[in-house]
Amino acid sequence: EVQLVESGGGLVQPGGSLRLSCAASGVTFSNYWMHWVRQAPGKGLVWVSRINSDGTGASYADSAKGRLTISRDNGKNMVYLQMSSLRAEDTAVYYCAIDLAVSPPRGLDYWGHGTLVTVSS
């Protein structure tokens, strides 16, 4: 069974930094693209970023460019989201998710339980 477990969320001050982690199991991790999606309290889903299977290519939503960096370690079955210059509007539950297809993408087949990031002074 595929499992994704996020960690690293918490309370951070505006302008601060945080690194989220996501541990994957039950899947050949190095074969698949990984994504981060966020959801502000009471709001809808927002796609944040994705990274390809070998970590050589990534893309970002406009709101994330320049402040968020996605990376992965296929040896550890981990994907990360480095967040900097955080703003109040970055407050959200952050989910990692996996797409069990490559071309064409099929969607986000499995999701973690999410980790809450709160940006506040």
Next chain:
Amino acid sequence: SSGLTQPPSVSVSPGQTATITCSGDKLGDKYACWYQQKPGRSPVLVIYQDDKRPSGIPERFSGSNSGNTATLTISGAQAVDEADYYCQAWDRSSEWVFGTGTKVTVL
């Protein structure tokens, strides 16, 4: 990236058909998928690549995508289908984008 617009809410009687639309520029030229999210839970993929159901998703869920509109249909809606539903689309230029979400009420 282009936004995807969904109706905020849809109501359906048990056993009837619920139709949820997702509108976006040339959406039919992209791959669309749909997610179900219940309160306090992570989203679940219910339709991928426009009209395919993942393993374990009931046959009452179906999808289509043409022109500027993707559609999720729940045939014979049940109380357990009450949830928020989000469309998502992908193309090489805009990557992934989610719709605004639709709250489905079964009553």
